[in-house]
Amino acid sequence: MPDMTPAPAARSFDALIIGAGFSGLYQLLCLRDRLGLNVQVLEAGDGVGGTWYWNRYPGARCDSESHSYNYTFSKELFEEWEWSERYPEQPEIMRYLNHVADRFDLKRDICFGTRVVAARHDEAAGSWTVTTEAGEKLTAQFLITAVGCLSTANVPALPGLGDFAGRWYHTGQWPHEGVDFRGKRVGLVGTGSTGIQATPVIAEAAAHLTVFQRTPNYSVPAHNAPLTPEFRQWVRHNHAELRRIMQSTPNGHPFVIEDRSVWDVTAEQRQAIYEAAWAKGGLQFRAAFRDLLVDKEANDTAAAFLKDKIREIVKDPATAELLADIDHPYAAKRPPIDSDYFATFNRPNVTLADVRRAPIERITPAGIRTAAAEYPLDIIVFATGFDAMTGPLLRMNIEGRDGRALAEAWEAGPRNYLGLQVAGFPNLFTITGPGSPSVLCNMPVAIEQHVEWITDCIARLRADGLARIEPTEAAMDDWVTQVNDAAHATLLPQAHHSWYLGANVPGKPRVFMPYAGGMARYRAICDEVAAAGYPGFMRGA
Numbered sequence: 357m358p359d360m361t362p363a364p365a366a367r368s369f370d371a372l373i374i375g376a377g378f379s380g381l382y383q384l385l386c387l388r389d390r391l392g393l394n395v396q397v398l399e400a401g402d403g404v405g406g407t408w409y410w411n412r413y414p415g416a417r418c419d420s421e422s423h424s425y426n427y428t429f430s431k432e433l434f435e436e437w438e439w440s441e442r443y444p445e446q447p448e449i450m451r452y453l454n455h456v457a458d459r460f461d462l463k464r465d466i467c468f469g470t471r472v473v474a475a476r477h478d479e480a481a482g483s484w485t486v487t488t489e490a491g492e493k494l495t496a497q498f499l500i501t502a503v504g505c506l507s508t509a510n511v512p513a514l515p516g517l518g519d520f521a522g523r524w525y526h527t528g529q530w531p532h533e534g535v536d537f538r539g540k541r542v543g544l545v546g547t548g549s550t551g552i553q554a555t556p557v558i559a560e561a562a563a564h565l566t567v568f569q570r571t572p573n574y575s576v577p578a579h580n581a582p583l584t585p586e587f588r589q590w591v592r593h594n595h596a597e598l599r600r601i602m603q604s605t606p607n608g609h610p611f612v613i614e615d616r617s618v619w620d621v622t623a624e625q626r627q628a629i630y631e632a633a634w635a636k637g638g639l640q641f642r643a644a645f646r647d648l649l650v651d652k653e654a655n656d657t658a659a660a661f662l663k664d665k666i667r668e669i670v671k672d673p674a675t676a677e678l679l680a681d682i683d684h685p686y687a688a689k690r691p692p693i694d695s696d697y698f699a700t701f702n703r704p705n706v707t708l709a710d711v712r713r714a715p716i717e718r719i720t721p722a723g724i725r726t727a728a729a730e731y732p733l734d735i736i737v738f739a740t741g742f743d744a745m746t747g748p749l750l751r752m753n754i755e756g757r758d759g760r761a762l763a764e765a766w767e768a769g770p771r772n773y774l775g776l777q778v779a780g781f782p783n784l785f786t787i788t789g790p791g792s793p794s795v796l797c798n799m800p801v802a803i804e805q806h807v808e809w810i811t812d813c814i815a816r817l818r819a820d821g822l823a824r825i826e827p828t829e830a831a832m833d834d835w836v837t838q839v840n841d842a843a844h845a846t847l848l849p850q851a852h853h854s855w856y857l858g859a860n861v862p863g864k865p866r867v868f869m870p871y872a873g874g875m876a877r878y879r880a881i882c883d884e885v886a887a888a889g890y891p892g893f894m895r896g897a
C-alpha cells in the first residue's frame with residue numbers, strides 16, 4: 357500500500373540565517389530582539405563559532421589584537437569580557453562566542469548539525485525555501501547568509517591521496533580530539549597564515565617536519581604575550597574611543613595608519629621606523645607608512661627590510677634564500693604574523709621543500725613525491741587554504757528568480773551591489789560577501805556594519821509596508837566597476853597567486869573579490885544609500 361502520509365509542512369519563519377559564527381549570532385540578536393522577527397539559524401557545526409569552530413589546528417590564533425576582536429555593539433558585553441593574551445587563541449574565541457550566545461540566549465533559535473544543501477526563491481510566494489542535508493524544508497521571507505569567507509576547505513586534487521597509508525588532515529577541518537604528532541614524520545603543505553602559524557607548533561611535537569613551500573611569504577612577529585592588568589583596565593574604560601577608531605580606519609583595526617610617506621624620511625630614519633614596527637610586531641607593521649600599499653617602490657623598501665630579517669634569522673643560507681625568494685609586494689597577499697616561524701627552520705628536525713621549482717607530482721602510499729625527491733611521511737597536513745568568499749555561497753546551491761543558479765549568475769566572478777545583494781535573488785543578503793571589505797578588514801567590525809545595515813534595511817522595508825528588496829542590474833554593474841577600481845588603485849592585484857583573486861583554486865574566475873576602498877569609505881557609501889531611500893535597489897510589495 358502506498359504511503360499516504362502527507363509530507364510535513366515546511367516550517368516557516370520571517371528570516372532564516374545560515375551560520376552561527378560572529379555574523380550569524382549578531383544577526384539573530386538584531387532581527388529577533390530588536391525587530392521582533394521569528395528567526396531560525398541553521399548551523400552545520402555542533403556548536404557556535406563558525407570559522408573558529410572548524411579551524412582548530414595547532415597554533416590557531418587570530419591576527420587581530422584581542423581587544424579589537426570582539427563585538428562593540430554592547431558596552432556592557434565589551435566591558436565584562438577579558439581577553440588573556442594580545443592575540444586570542446582559538447579556544448578562547450570559542451569561549452567568547454559561547455559566552456555571547458548564552459548571555460543573549462541565542463542558542464534556543466539555532467539548529468546545530470544542520471547543513472544547508474539548497475535554497476530556492478519562490479516568486480509567487482515571495483519566500484525562500486531552504487533544504488537541509490537531512491531533507492527538511494524551511495521557508496522564510498528573508499534569507500541571510502552568515503557563512504563566513506573562509507569556510508570551504510581547499511584540498512588540492514593531488515593524484516594518489518586516496519592511497520596514502522598515513523593520516524591526512526586539512527587545517528580547516530581539524531579533528532576535535534586533536535592530532536598526536538609525537539614520533540611522527542609530518543609533511544605540511546602551504547605557507548599562508550595557517551601554515552606559518554602551525555609550523556612552529558607541529559615542529560615542537562613531531563619527530564620530523566617537512567614544510568612544502570610553493571609561494572614564499574612575508575611574516576612579521578606577532579609578539580604574543582599575556583595582557584597586563586593595566587592594559588585590560590584601559591580597554592575596559594575606552595570602549596567608545598576604541599569603537600570610534602576601529603570604525604574610522606580603513607582596515608577596522610584599533611590603530612591608525614601613519615600619515616607619512618616612505619619618501620618623507622631618510623633611509624636611516626626609515627630603517628629605524630621599520631625596526632620599531634618589527635619590535636612592536638603584528639599587522640600594525642603595514643601602518644608604518646601611508647603609501648606601502650599604493651606605491652610599489654615604497655613597498656619595495658618594506659619588502660627588502662623583511663627579506664633581510666629572514667636572512668638574519670635563518671642560519672642555513674640556502675634555506676634562507678628559499679624563504680626570502682618572495683615575488684609579491686608586502687601585504688598584497690594577506691600578511692601573516694607569526695611566533696618563531698622563520699627560526700623554526702633552524703631546528704634539526706625541520707626541512708623546507710621547494711615545490712615551486714619541483715612541484716608535488718603525487719601522493720604515494722609512503723608520502724609525498726615531488727619532481728625532485730620522495731618524502732616518507734606518517735601524517736600530511738594541508739594548510740592549503742579555502743575556496744574563499746564565493747565558495748561557501750556557491751556550495752549551497754542557491755537559486756533565485758526562475759530557478760537561476762547563483763553559480764550561473766557568478767560564472768565570470770561575483771557580481772552584486774554593495775557586497776550585500778544580487779539582482780534576481782530578492783531578499784537574499786550576504787554578510788561579508790564578495791564586493792565588501794570583509795577579509796580586508798578586522799572581521800567583527802565588518803560584520804557589525806553589515807548586520808546593522810541589513811537590520812535597518814529590513815526594518816525600513818516593514819515600516820514602509822513593503823515586502824521585498826533587490827538591486828538593479830545597473831547598480832550591480834556600477835558596483836562591480838567600483839570594486840575593480842578600488843582594487844587597482846592599490847598593489848593588491850599584483851599578488852597574482854592570491855586567494856583574494858581566486859588564484860588558489862584551479863578553474864576559479866580571476867576576479868579581485870573584496871572591496872579595497874577601505875571600511876570607513878564603504879560604511880559611508882552604505883549609509884548614504886540607506887539615507888537616500890535605497891537608490892539602486894528595487895523595493896516592492
Ligand code: N01
Pocket residue numbers: 417418419420506512513545546547548549550551553568569570571690693711716739740741742795853855859860
Ligand atoms: O590559506 P592561504 P591559509 N601545492 O590560501 C599553498 C585567514 N587566516 O589557510 O600561494 C602546494 O593563504 C598556497 O600556495 P600558493 C587569513 O585571512 C587568518 O593559510 O597558492 N601548495 C599557500 O601557500 C588567511 O589569508 C589567520 O602558491 C599549495 C597555502 O597553501 C586566510 O585565512 C590564521 C597547493 C594556502 O595559503 C587563508 O589562510 C589563518 C598545492 N596544490 C588563516 N595549494 C589569523 O588570523 C595551495 N597551496 C592569524
